[in-house]
Structure formats: C-alpha cells, structure tokens
Amino acid sequence: xxxxxxxxxxxxxxxxxxxxxxxxxxxxxxxxxxxxxxxxxxxxxxxxxxxxxxxxxxxxxxxxxxxxxxxxxxxxxxxxxxxxxxxxxxxxxxxxxxxxxxxxxxxxxxxxxxxxxxxxxxxxxxxxxxxxxxxxxxxxxxxxxxxxxxxxxxxxxxxxxxxxxxxxxxxxxxxxxxxxxxxxxxxxxxxxxxxxxxxxxxxxxxxxxxxxxxxxx
Ligand SMILES: C[S@@+](CC[C@H](N)C(=O)[O-])C[C@H]1O[C@@H](n2cnc3c(N)ncnc32)[C@H](O)[C@@H]1O
Numbered sequence: 627x628x629x630x631x632x633x634x635x636x637x638x639x640x641x642x643x644x645x646x647x648x649x650x651x652x653x654x655x656x657x658x659x660x661x662x663x664x665x666x667x668x669x670x671x672x673x674x675x676x677x678x679x680x681x682x683x684x685x686x687x688x689x690x691x692x693x694x695x696x697x698x699x700x701x702x703x704x705x706x707x708x709x710x711x712x713x714x715x716x717x718x719x720x721x722x723x724x725x726x727x728x729x730x731x732x733x734x735x736x737x738x739x740x741x742x743x744x745x746x747x748x749x750x751x752x753x754x755x756x757x758x759x760x761x762x763x764x765x766x767x768x769x770x771x772x773x774x775x776x777x778x779x780x781x782x783x784x785x786x787x788x789x790x791x792x793x794x795x796x797x798x799x800x801x802x803x804x805x806x807x808x809x810x811x812x813x814x815x816x817x818x819x820x821x822x823x824x825x826x827x828x829x830x831x832x833x834x835x836x837x838x839x840x841x842x843x
Contacts (some may be wrong), residue, residue, distance in 0.1 A: 628721035632710045634728025635663045635699040639804030642729045659699030703730035707750045735800040735829045751776035770830040778828040782819045794835040801825035
C-alpha cells in the first residue's frame with residue numbers, strides 16, 4: 627500500500643509554506659521535492675531525502691517506497707496545475723493519504739498587484755503549446771502560467787497578434803514571487819514586451835479595466 631502525502635510547498639519563499647505543511651513534512655519517512663522545495667521545507671536527520679524535479683523521476687521514487695510514509699512537495703497549491711493530479715492518476719486516490727493545501731503563486735500574483743482573484747480564468751502554457759490566445763483575450767481577468775520556453779515575453783508577443791493592446795487592460799509580469807529576486811512589472815507597450823528579461827518562474831496577469839467590459843463586483 628502506498629502512503630503518500632502531497633504537501634503544497636508554496637511559491638518558493640520560506641514565509642509562504644504553511645506551519646502544517648512543515649509539520650506533515652517532518653512526519654514523513656521519505657521526502658521528495660526539488661532542490662529549492664527541500665531547502666524551503668527542511669528535513670530531519672532520520673528522513674530519506676530526494677532532490678528530484680522530473681515527473682518520471684518522482685513517480686519512480688514514489689513507486690520504490692511503497693509502504694513508507696512518502697511526502698511529495700509540490701509547488702504552490704496542490705489543487706491547481708499540480709503534480710498531485712498526476713500522482714492520483716498513477717497510484718490511485720487511495721494511495722494518497724492526505725493533500726495539504728498551500729499558497730498558490732496565483733494568489734500571490736494578485737496580492738502583489740492589489741487585485742482580487744475572484745472570477746479569474748487560469749491558463750497554463752507550462753509544457754503546453756501556445757494555443758487558444760483569442761480565448762485568453764476574451765476573459766476579463768486572466769492568469770497565465772508560463773514556462774522557460776513559453777515565457778512571459780513569448781506569451782505576450784503571441785498575444786499581440788489577436789489584439790493584446792486593443793482593449794484597456796492592465797498587463798503584469800510577476801516573476802520569482804516570494805523569492806529574493808521577485809519582480810513585478812507592468813507592461814504597457816510593444817517596447818515594454820521587447821525589454822522583458824526572461825525569468826524562471828513567471829505568471830502573466832491580464833486585467834480588463836473597468837468600463838472595458840469587466841463585470842466584477
Ligand atoms: C506547474 S505550475 C504549478 C502551479 C502551482 N500549483 C501553484 O499553485 O502556484 C508552475 C507554474 O506556476 C508559476 N509559478 C510557480 N511558482 C512561481 C513563483 N514563485 N513566481 C512566479 N510564478 C510561479 C509559473 O508560471 C510556473 O511555471
């Protein structure tokens with residue numbers, strides 16, 4: 627029987643991992659996470675710790691430790707675009723004893739620009755092709771998860787095709803949130819897009835301005 631706990635580790639900064647996540651991680655026999663997640667969560671001397679970032683590598687490690695209490699650290703909150711779903715698909719829901727919720731990078735992004743995240747549509751180009759761009763622009767409030775290839779600069783360039791700047795909207799690039807190197811920049815023009823330096827972890831926010839079709843409360 628597998629005994630997996632999926633532990634939401636937050637967006638990266640030590641202050642954004644919850645106390646319960648730290649407690650649950652401390653109770654596991656085996657901890658699996660990226661180098662940075664393990665550094666954030668810490669570990670105790672008796673634990674077997676793996677620093678692994680590939681999905682297949684993580685799945686192999688889980689399979690190898692059947693019967694032991696395995697804690698898998700995941701980015702942000704386990705409930706959105708997370709390895710948690712893949713773990714359940716592979717090992718079954720009964721193999722996952724608990725999912726510990728956490729702070730999502732999306733929550734942090736909206737907090738940084740002092741906007742609510744009610745009625746936000748979330749799109750992910752993390753490991754996915756840049757498709758459905760018109761759909762993105764039709765929404766009032768959007769968060770786009772990026773990756774190294776489909777980074778904020780590439781996504782925003784692609785969105786200029788179907789009319790990124792045709793309507794009044796605020797556009798932000800939120801990079802390395804909660805980390806020391808965190809940056810949030812507002813993008814107002816094509817020149818601004820050209821000037822974006824690409825980062826490792828990025829979210830693009832598109833928020834239509836009141837009067838341009840935004841139906842928020
Ligand atoms: C596979 S998704 C995981 C999302 C995660 N479940 C969450 O709740 O934040 C990974 C993407 O989340 C975003 N992300 C995660 N951590 C971030 C951070 N510290 N700063 C900015 N974006 C981040 C990036 O778009 C990254 O490519």
